Amino acid sequence: MxxxxxxxxxxxxxxxxxxxxxxxxxxxxxxxxxxxxxxxxxxxxxxxxxxxxIGKGFLSALFDITFTQFITRRLASVFYLVGLVAIGIGFIATFFSGIISGIGSLSWNVGGGIALIISTLIVVPVLAFLAIVVLRFVIEAGVALVAIAENTERTAQNTQRATTPPR
Known part of the structure; x- marks a missing residue:
């Protein structure tokens, strides 16, 4: 060569x-x-x-109609906390409702009542755990998407700065 x-x-x-x-x-x-x-x-x-x-200018970012500022990262922990509380309330309500219904069913259908109590003890906690996992995945996906957008914007600004000839 x-x-x-x-x-x-x-x-x-x-x-x-x-x-x-x-x-x-x-x-x-x-x-x-x-x-x-x-x-x-x-x-x-x-x-x-x-x-x-991150904590500065929240209201200005909230009412930014051009969507140049993101608030997703600032609110992610709030959404997660609200979601956990909602899942917790749903878990408690469903768990006790299932147990009470199972106990009530014991008087006229012993097998059905026992099955309802056992299935409540197994299924409701598993579903609550899966709901928490899905909530976490969704919030992390949203935050990751915003992080990608912010990094892309920063890269574009740096690329523009590097390619613009000095005056």
Missing amino acids: SDAQTPTPPPVPEQPAADAAAQAQAAPATTPTGGQAGVDDTGVPRLLGEFDE
Whole structure:
């Protein structure tokens, strides 16, 4: 093969990632947003600043008709707590209703009453557990989707900044 067809190797980093991480932790630099930039153990810069402002401007984000600000992360724990309370209330109501119905059925159908009590003791807790798992999956999916959107927006802004020629 000629030299023109030989691929060039990728550039070697100036320093190992562990050294970059130690150096960044020793003297953290500031980002344009005012937060501190760090470097994780892979050597990739990590931006801080926006996460510090999660509780600020909630009402302005709530009434943002352009949907440029997300409130899903701020409300995820509230939705999870409300969902857990609702599942708990449903569990208690269904559990005691099943037990009381089973006891009431014992007077006219002993086998049916015992079956209802045993099935209530097994099925209701399993369904409550599955409801909690599904609730957690749904909320995590929503939060992950918002995180992807925020990271995509940040990447687009950084790409725009990098491709825009200086004046």
